[in-house]
Amino acid sequence: MNYQAFTNDTLLMMHHGARGALAVDDELNKLGQERRFRVRETPDWIEHASALEAEMLRRGMSFDAITWSEDHASAAKLTDLPGRTDDHDPPQRDPTSVGHGQTVEAQIEGQIVESAARLRSRIAAILKMTSSG
Numbered sequence: 142m143n144y145q146a147f148t149n150d151t152l153l154m155m156h157h158g159a160r161g162a163l164a165v166d167d168e169l170n171k172l173g174q175e176r177r178f179r180v181r182e183t184p185d186w187i188e189h190a191s192a193l194e195a196e197m198l199r200r201g202m203s204f205d206a207i208t209w210s211e212d213h214a215s216a217a218k219l220t221d222l223p224g225r226t227d228d229h230d231p232p233q234r235d236p237t238s239v240g241h242g243q244t245v246e247a248q249i250e251g252q253i254v255e256s257a258a259r260l261r262s263r264i265a266a267i268l269k270m271t272s273s274g
Contacts, residue, residue, distance in 0.1 A: 153197070166179065169268070172268070181209060
């Protein structure tokens with residue numbers, strides 16, 4: 142695939158899709174169910190995500206690199222969110238913080254964590270529907 146032909150937003154969306162499929166697989170694994178996408182087991186998934194990351198790095202884009210180790214995945218936190226770089230240091234306090242002493246980054250991260258929790262609930266509901274039907 143010619144990744145250079147895609148826009149930055151397209152690359153991010155495809156990368157987000159790969160991360161999402163991996164997250165679903167990991168959640169299913171935690172629930173003792175079969176992985177639907179088999180991302181870790183399929184070399185083409187790994188090759189695709191690696192090529193996306195290589196092109197995003199070439200362009201100087203910011204993204205979370207996918208960690209392929211299952212040990213790391215089981216220890217991952219909800220704070221490993223799209224758009225953050227590999228250094229997961231908390232944002233530095235900014236004198237121009239907003240709200241209740243929170244930085245804009247902290248407020249955005251809080252919203253993303255809430256969205257991730259809602260997504261987990263939806264995945265669990267879908268899994269209940271498909272397993273009972």
